[in-house]
Amino acid sequence: MLAVTLKSLWAHKLRLGLTALAVVLGVGFISGTFVYTDTIGKAFDGIFEDAFQGVDIVVSADSELQFGEGIYLPESEILQLRDVEGVDDLIPFLQGLGIVILDKAGEPIGGQGPPQFAFSFMETDLETGGFNLREGAYPEGPGEVVIDAQTVADNNFVIGDSVSVVAPTGPARPYTLVGIAGFGDLDNLGGATSALFDLRTVQVLLEREGQLTGASIQVSPGAGVDDVITRLEPVLPDGARAISGQTAAEEQAVAIQEGLAFFNTFLLSFGAIALFVGTFTIANTFRIIVTQRTKELALLRALGASARQVNQMVLIEAFVIGVLASIAGIAVGFGLALLLKIGLEAFGIALPTAPATLQPRTIVVALVVGVGVTLISAFLPARRASRVPPIAALREDLVAPPRKALTTRAIVGSAVTAFGLAVLFFGLFVSLEVGPPAILYVGTGAGIVFIGVSLLSPLIARPVARLIGWPFARLYNLPGKLAQENAIRAPRRTSATAAALMIGVTLITLASVMAASIRGTIDDIIGSGIEADVIIRANNDFDPTASFTPELAVRAAEDPSVHEVSRQQTGVALFNETESFVIGIESNYPDFFPVDDSMGSLTPGPGEVVIDQAIADSNQLPVGSELQLLFEATGSQSFTVVGTASGDTWTDVIAISQAEWINNYGIESDTQVFVRASPGFSPEEVETRLTVLAEDVPTAQVQTFEELSSDVERQINQLLNLITGLLALAVIIALIGVTNTMTLSVFERTREIGLLRAVGLSRRQTRRMIRSEASIIAVFGAVLGVVIGLFFAWAILQALSDEGFSAFVVPVGTLALWIVVTGLLGIVFAIFPAWRASRLDILEAIAYE
Amino acid sequence: MTSIAARAVDATKTYGSGDTAVTAIDHVSVEFQKERYTAIMGPSGSGKSTLMHCMAGLDYLTSGQVFVGGQDLGVLTDRELTELRRDQVGFIFQAFNLIPTLTALENITLPIDLAGRDADGVWLDSVVKSLGLGDRLDHRPAELSGGQQQRVAAARALASRPEMVFADEPSGNLDSTASAELLELLRQAVRKFGQTIVMVTHDPIAASYSDRVVFLEDGRIVDEMTDPTPDRVLDRIKALEG
Secondary structure: OHHHHHHHHHHOHHHHHHHHHHHHHHHHHHHHHHHHHHHHHHHHHHHHHHHOOOOOEEEEEOHHHOOOOOOOEEHHHHHHHHHOOOEEEEEEEOEEEOOEEEOOOOOEOOOOOOOEEEEEOOOOOOOOOOEEEEEEOOOOOOOEEEEEHHHHHHOOOOOOOEEEEEOOOOOOEEEEEEEEEEEOOEOOEOOEEEEEEOHHHHHHHHOOOOEEOEEEEEEOOOOOHHHHHHHHHHHOOOOEEEEEHHHHHHHHHHHHHHHHHHHHHHHHHHHHHHHHHHHHHHHHHHHHHHHHOHHHHHHHHHOOOOHHHHHHHHHHHHHHHHHHHHHHHHHHHHHHHHHHHHHHHHOOOOOOOOOOOOOHHHHHHHHHHHHHHHHHHHHHHHHHHHOOOHHHHOOOOOOOOOOOOHHHHHHHHHHHHHHHHHHHHHHHHHHHHHOOOHHHHHHHHHHHHHHHHHHHHHHHHHHHHHHHHHHHHHHHOHHHHHHHHHHHHOHHHHHHHHHHHHHHHHHHHHHHHHHHHHHHHHHHHHHHHOOOOEEEEEOOOOOOOOOEOOHHHHHHHHOOOEEEEEEEEEEEEEEOOEEEEEEEEOOOHHHHOOOOEEEEOOOOOOOEEEEEHHHHHHOOOOOOOEEEEEEOOOEEEEEEEEEEEEOHHHOOOEEEEHHHHHHHHOOOOEOEEEEEEOOOOOHHHHHHHHHHHOOOOOOEEEEEHHHHHHHHHHHHHHHHHHHHHHHHHHHHHHHHHHHHHHHHHHHHOHHHHHHHHHOOOOHHHHHHHHHHHHHHHHHHHHHHHHHHHHHHHHHHHHHOHHHOOOOOOOOHHHHHHHHHHHHHHHHHHOHHHHHHHHOOOHHHHHOOO | OOOEEEEEEEEEEEEOOHHHOEEEEEEEEEEEEOOOEEEEEOOOOOOHHHHHHHHOOOOOOOEEEEEEOOEEHHHOOHHHHHHHHHHHEEEEOOOOOOOOOOOHHHHHOHHHHHOOOOOOHHHHHHHHHHOOOHHHOOOOHHHOOHHHHHHHHHHHHHHOOOOEEEEEOOOOOOOHHHHHHHHHHHHHHHHHHOOOEEEEEOOHHHHOOOOEEEEEEOOEEEEEEEOOOHHHHHHHHHHHHO
């Protein structure tokens, strides 16, 4: 039996290749993700090993509470550790975020994702693999800076240049570039910009005089690292700890791995979607192949093969395809990993490189997933094959085993769809309250709905395909009409092929509607929710806590065009064990942000907090109750809830007074300043005037709310494009399914096409006929996808309405465009089968058997 | 009655090359007169189907020429051949003669629709009527009997008033009643409508409906007969075989 299977496989190489392609791409994406993240992970491991080489002990803040910028330690107490027995050398260090280097045009460098660091940097006897001076001198004194090699190269800085640097608390200041640094062998830290100064200068910049992030210690010759740590522990300042350099390297590596794990999961989920679509494509291909081989299978049965053997034959075929495709997929994965790397580098994100890493785990996952998906896909077709009766070999009319009636299909399909919807809605509306990850339920539910709808879709395939085919029949006359009829003739095949496309289009629709609705919600807030004309905000779209000097608000308030300003600070604190944004507000804040409804006072005083009504409800925190916030710098603090507010702009708000905020974060810098114009000044005039005032603070930008809105739109579109790009893989796999189906259909209809050619269908008309049919199938899939996607989006937005999503916006133009594009792609992916159909040998096609 | 609808001049068709080459038709010259019903007869492998395929523009000759309506088919491109088949030639095959997704009427007008022309309503009516298909036009092939399907195929072949109709064992899959009906209708098409039909068959009864029978053996024309009867044809075949 095995020999028969293998021979049959080899005899149908084309069929084999087409089936395998879907698996190859899906497995390729998954193994590519693994190869890429493993490679980066390994490279980072190497960097941190090097970075802590020569450092015996690291003193730093206890990192368990670290979630924001870090905790600072008192410099005097750290320096006293030099007196501890066994400490040979101690180098204090300080690092911070939000230190922005300006390019030659005075514009901020970076801020589009990777952080902007400042580090203290000094010459030591310690041989560390961290930052090292490549050229020039170490920075000394308040006027000197060293910058990472990548930033230097990107901006054509040369040693001796005057380079401006901006801290959150002050305006831009010029520094002389005295040196260029690398981090180990790397030119920068994963795309971040790094400005290095002497310790005093960093302290001034960060407003952390007398404070440190930690210190590196080298022990005296002969002293044991663990012994010294034991001696250090009793004399460490509060909140500090001492660990060995090796432990520090390991911790850093683990932190990086965790960061990569998120990235990995994000990419893998798109790979999983692609493979799910692949399952549909492969199952459909197998089903068609089994139908076409009915005679052959029946002959085997007539010659004595058992139903079981026929079943196994199909499954063995699937297994072989699965193994071959998975191996090819791993190879493709290597290529994709390389492309991913090149792509990210094009965005200026230089991640460390190591030789491409192929872990055994990657191979195992690729094989298990690839073979598993193929076998699952072949399961039902194999069962169908085993039911081919031997008599089918002898009788002309009995070409396929009888199908289940469509009513059975309707019942099963409806049940599956209903079950999927139940899981989906549980995830959306119930699990949110209970706690387990809703996304798991939503994803599973959506997957089940896809299966249910694909079972149901043959029921509507006839009328819908007729409707979609109508323009083709009009445009191409007879070839169009033939395509329309062909798409209708095999509703199961048409639906199964379309169902694979449906999935990708559903997800793209979902993403588009969500993006449009988020835009709509934000427009609602900006348009009606905020009683301000102009906003001054940090020039960083990625870090909500990015801030600028409070000096700007003072200047703005003095300008005659400005009637009133309201400052806001934003920081991170732990509330209910989750990281939350805590804002500091002024007493006029409620005038700028009108409420729908409120209780108590909206102007928090010392020890008081105002929160979103929804937060108060879900955490049982009525006015008068106590609320705990855990700050990095000051630890756990108790606040009295003095007021609650509801309204679009108050969603998720936890607001304390400005004085309290500054106390708990130890820094005074604004994240937003809201500005109301004086009578007689338009928002544009105010913007122009304030932009001039903010010229020396390039880390801040002045915008009208109209500009803010278009900025937000641009950001959302970027994210949407990224997600759409990743979902394109699923669409491509589904389109390969279209190629598959059409190729097999052409094969099946050889005689019919031959007859048409004989009576005068030209080659061109033949190609048109096949391409039109493919296009009808593709549009059918796209229409299904758009409908289901709209429904999913509506359901999700319903579930999120508590979170402030007020708008349900359908981007009609975008969705219509997607349907048209899918139809055109259907034509493109049918070029090959159409070409084959037009090249059929007419005589062979119409020859009698 | 003497003008020529199609002719072959020194037509040769060889399959394969070298030692394995098979000559299907071997220097055949033959003329098919207009408004006549000609049968080509011969045993299996005599080259009768190959001759018909080459005459109909479905296959190319190795050497020699074929003309349909005065046009040399050898100089035509694939597109021109397609147009010739569509406009000047009608086909009736043994089996699988209709497109299953189209109705009887749509099948009949298929070549006309492919050309993007309007059907000649009066002509179409008379063809459909004479073939007894009037009440079957909205049916799909699956809803028609074998005889009805072949009559639809015949109607399609006649619908565009082609120069020539080629029929390849048109009654091969039919029972004797349906077969007789179809063959009589084809003869009427020649008599009443002045069509030209060339039919390949190995059935002496089918051949007896024609005006003239051409006998083929080993790729060569070996004999001819006008106004045949089944018995005469059978005798001739026996003589040829003996």
